[in-house]
Amino acid sequence: MLCFAVIACKKVEVQFTYSPEKPKAGETVTFSNLSSSGEEWAWSFGDGATSTLKYPSHVYKKPGTYVVTLKVDNKSSRTATKEITVYDTIPTFVCEDTVFYIYKDYTFNANVYNPYNYPLEYSWFITDSVVSDKGSSFTCYFVKPDAEAEVRLDLTMNNEALTIRKSFFIHDLATNSVLFRTAEGDYRQRIFGAQAEQAQIDGTAAALLNTETDTVQVYNGYEFRLSELQTVFPDLQGFHIANRKIYYRQNGLWVANIDGTNAVQIDASPCAAMTLDTHDNRIYWANAQGVWYMPFVGSDNNKFVTVPTQLNTLTNVTKIAADGEHQ
Secondary structure (H helix, E strand, O other), X not given: OOOOOOOOOOOOOOOEEEEOOOOEOOOEEEEEEOOOOOOOEEEEOOOOOEEOOOOOEEEOOOOEEEEEEEEEOOOOOOEEEEEEEEEOOOOEEEEOOOOEEEOOOEEEEEEOOOOOOOOEEEEEEEOOOOOEEOOOEEEEOEOOOOEEEEEEEEEEEOOEEEEEEEEEEEEOOOEEEEEEEEOOEXXXXXXXXXXXXXXXXXXXXXXHHHXXXXXXXXXXXXXXXXXXXXXXXXXXXEEEEEOOEEEEEOOOEEEEEXXXXXXXXXEOOOOOEEEEEOOOOXXXXXXXXXXXXXXXXXXXXXXXXXXXXXXXXXXXOOEEEEEEEEO
């Protein structure tokens, strides 16, 4: 009996997939080779680019529909083709933060795919503000709590204009505040780092302002009084003490060591009221132009390099007090 062994050649199946399913121009497309066998790979991505890797990736620079071909072992019979649609990349902007609070700085970055280096122009704007910028990134802060705020980017690329808008909910934030008494009433102004909201009339300021004084201070367990210090500072009108420094009103605003040495004038304008905020290490004072602040002075000779900053334009301020967190 003769036995015949029949050896059948197994057909090679050539298949592939790609990811993501809806790629955009400039996005990396990964190709998965699902062929049943083979040792050589020849990819053609439809835009002139090729590869000999088994699992290649490719970036399409322009949107459109492309025919992708995979040939295995250089045999025409072992070929698979697929169409891939590459969508246009829509310019946008992003921010690393996901939760937004008033008076905190946030940076937005434009995300624009521009492989041919077309001329780009940026114009940024935010709700209820004249703040604008012309760069590819934009830093701003929001001033209205418990409300939606819009960031807008007007983009021009290759003489084509596009406007991108995104809205964000702005949360309120508890923070330190400064209180003021004027002829028109009491005010509270919350402080947010280098920023501050507009001063608001606030009845809760009254109690602390009623007890505020710059004629008596307890420092290191000792009670300093205005009459006692006037022996060293004859024209003294008011004072506060912190970190072995005395800040005082006397023909303007001054700082000196606690023993009266190295007196340096901070502001030559008549000073109507002052206080110290030991939480933020700031001194606040009022003159005819409004309320000002600056950091505590730290040097032994009391020289300071920080320029006083105007906080608001409240006039006729008779008392200032620092308060804790308020919302």
